[in-house]
Amino acid sequence: MVDRRQTVAVTFDGVDAEGVVGESVLECARRNGVTIPSLCFLEGLSVWGGCRICVVEVAEDHRLRPACATQVVPDMEIKIETPRLRAYRKSILELLFAEGNHVCAVCVSNGKCELQDMAVHCGMDHVRYDYRSPLREIDASHPKYVFDPNRCILCTRCVRVCDEIEGAHVWDVSYRGEQALLVTEMNKPWGESLSCTWCGKCVAVCPTGSLAYQGRAIGEMEHDPVMIKRLAVARSRNEWLYPEESK
């Protein structure tokens, strides 16, 4: 397919790449095979910009920008692997690990978890900060799914997919700051939700073991976030991508 949109020249860590006007730095990087670590971003959903893992530097500007929400402009010099950004990504990950109860060893997503992979990618071998060890109740009231807020990183992919793709808006964020918590409907048990369609998209997009199928044991839960990209493409272009095309 010939792309008639206007292209611009950009660089990622000094390497030339081609950007398309209107696309984000993150999209541009992915198209060019450049890795910018990210967590809350998911192709097919609106941009949230909350995890801050994908922040990049642009040229000599000291101000950091989220790659997911910054559009490419001509001659943009994007920096990803600077010492400062590496240190920041690691700190942000440590903050995420410290605020919940992420016990990989007993998690349904062990070995298939985006947060765990991110720790490996960012070289996080321990957490400097004190673990907060919050007491958060698991909601296993739904017949098909389980929500474990201890493993939630508040990326809100589930909130967005339920609202934007499924149109049900079962999920939302309640409370604020450290107490921020995902809730179903008006903070009712998920199993009592009348608006949940049991479609499972929230489970599919969850980057951690926070949302899972019932009855899965350690390491048995595999999510399918790419499904959302296929759905989004199907809706916008009226065509189905093969799973291997949508990676």
Add this chain to the structure above:
Amino acid sequence: MAAPIDLHEVTEREREERFRTRWRVKACASTACQSAGAGQTIKAIEDAVEAEDMMLEVQVIPTGCMGLCSAGPLVRVLRRGGDKAMYQKVTPETGIKILKSHVLDEETLPEHEIDTEIPFFSSQERVVLANGGVINPDRIESYVAHGGYLALEKALKTMKPKHVLEEIRTSGLRGRGGAGYPTASKWSLLAAAPGETKYIVANGDEGDPGAYMDRTIMEDDPHRLLEGIALAAYATGANQAYIYVRAEYPRAIERLDRAIRVARRNRLLGRKILDTKFDLSVEVRIGAGAFVCGEETALLASIEGRRGIPRLRPPYPTEKGLWGEPTMINNVETLANIAPIINNGGEWFASLGTPKSTGTKVFALAGDITHTGLIEVPMGTKLRDIVEDIGGGVPDGKGFKAAQTGGPSGGCIPAKFLDTPVDYDSLRELGSIMGSGGLIIMNEEVRMPDVAKYFMEFSMDESCGKCTPCRAGTVQMHNLLQRITDGDGTKQDIRDLEHLCSVVRDASLCGLGQAAPNPVMSTLQYFRSEYSALLREEVAHG
């Protein structure tokens, strides 16, 4: 449709009313004096006037804030065409005494009097607060008699919108909410925005601890705010405005609601304002107590009825704001400056203050200082003049240690910088910010790490939870500060704290998170030895 108000006729009537009695007793009825008992005092004086059958001789007028809140309730006694006196800490009994002695016997009561020649009063320059202690906030006539709505009439009848905007540009006015963005630039963005529907929002979500500049404006001079909004709307082509007030300000909400109704009845708001083609509807929207709703995108979400959390910018509100339409958010104090600028001209305003920070700034002076209260000084006034002259210095013979500006987003300024002029750029150079106008003075006994911890706890509690650095980073910074102030900290804790300051400052999504480390960074910069002194002795292997 009723005829619009005749400003000149009202002014004339008010003047007659003013000279009707030989004496006028003006009693501060603003929130600070109310909490000191002004309500009972005013009632006692009114009852005494009636009991003594002095109604033709004396009128009792409740007014807005007179400034020296620490000495409230404040009462002023004015003789027709003659002398005036101000009394402090006026209890109901003192009030009656003042009435009998000062008014009946024409003998002042020196033991209760305040010298209004002291620098607290004489060194101030009141533009925004000009009507404080003068007008009765509940009566539009009182505002009109002091020049109210003349600027709106002048603008609507003799100026084009672009001329109003030009006047603001000439004035050099910068946003009083904290960041100091040039007001005229913001206005031109909205004026240039395409489309018919544009919104203006007055940000009255004042949340800094100890700050009450905006509350005072909204409570004590609501029509001045409305006039400012109307002028902004006229200059930018907006026809709908919202005043976003925090729920903790019930009096402000009540007064504004009433002021809007009265202004509409007098054809100063609503359709065909003052019989021109200009329409403007103004509504009050009430916040739900979240500090972050002072951040403009969170504020917009809250007005729309959604969760009050910030979103990414761009798009900026002037491109996509309320319900996707161009929207401009101005701070309440900024808008309160507009009418005086239109009345007196942008050049007059620019002559006040410094070339880059023009005009005046209202501060809520609090903490270890003799005179606490609300003050207004020209931009560029030295911090020393504010602390030592206007504020009367640190009481009880103690030394000055630091001034905190900008609340939880600001920093602490040590004694060696007392001669710094208070303006946007000088404060920023010192690692603090102007902020909305909170100014807390600390004496030599205050431990600065405790101050940093206090503000960090505030930011932690007020983080909306959207972005990781602010949500989890403030918690960890507070945890480290707790450990350090408990005497359990290590050198590594200070290093971790400094690193987190950078992460949270640079990587947070909105201004709340980006500024949250400021109190820590500035105290580490200027009072590092206090942190080191608190560290526990580290064992060799530890």
Add this chain to the structure above:
Amino acid sequence: MTRARIATAWLGGCSGCHMSLLDMDEWLFELAQVADIVYSPIADVKIFPEDVDATLVEGAIANEDNLELALEIRAKSRLVISFGDCAVTGNVTAMRNPLGDPQQILQSVYVDAPDRDGQIPVEPGIVPPLLPQVLPVHKAIRVDAFLPGCPPPADRIQAALEALLEGALPPNRGEAIRFG
């Protein structure tokens, strides 16, 4: 050539990391040729010796005994390596932390839960009191390197030991640091 003095210790953990250590199988013989295991739960040594080159610490700091031994290990070891997820993060051992006061946990486990004869084990000098919160090792003592994993696979342990024997710190990039 002087032989390296290596120790391994078992604090609040399940001993799975030590099982994984034994999974190094025949490489253990190679290790034995260049190093002495001077202290270990799998070597019958009662006192932690002086002058240890490197100690691998399995398990979190859960009780007073753990804390005491950790401090002793730090004082007598040139390098301390957090060995496995419990040592690095607290892991399963720390899952009691959200529940708060350990006395209440003991009460529900030993008194409320059993059908009959429930009692909290109290044996001063033998049963060590629990700490209020379970800590990762680096929250109690300085730690030089981290070897996560539950347990760390044998080849990762081997790579770590090989590095240590060559005077380097264990690899801390890529899969070498995967949790879980």
